[in-house]
Amino acid sequence: MALLAPYLLADGRLPVGAHTYSAGLEPAVxxxxxxxxxxxLLRARxxxxxxTEAAATALALRAxxxxxxxxxxxxxxLAARTPTAPLREASAALGRGV
Structure with missing residues (x-):
């Protein structure tokens, strides 16, 4: 899993799940x-x-x-994992952008 950690810090050009930022690192800092x-923090993520996102990717491939x-x-x-409508909308918009 340590090899995946840099992807959490990658910029918006990489498909890092539903997010195109560093998974909340900036707000945490x-x-x-x-x-x-x-x-x-990276290990927990x-x-x-x-x-979870890797599992969703496997399910999407199956579909x-x-x-x-x-x-x-x-x-x-995946939407059910996102607690509020504004976050779900932002996530969907970011996903479409990727």
Whole structure:
């Protein structure tokens, strides 16, 4: 999993799940996260969000191989993980941008 950590810090040109920013690192630093705590944050993200998004990718691939292609269940499951409508809308807009 350590090899995946740089992807959490990648810029918007990389398809990093539903986000095109560093997965909340900036707000965490602004809230007091220290340099020494960053590896723990990245490990937590790798074990939670990244694993979930990788699973969603596998489900989307499975859906793409079926006829007719229907990504709705995968999109609905991912949307259910996002707590508020404005965040869901922002996530969808970022995803379309990627």
């Amino acid at each position: 602004a809230a007091g996260l220290t340099r020494a705590q960053i590896p723990a 790798l074990h939670t969000t990244v694993v 793409a191989l079926r006829a007719p292609v229907d990504f709705t269940p995968v999109q609905e499951a």
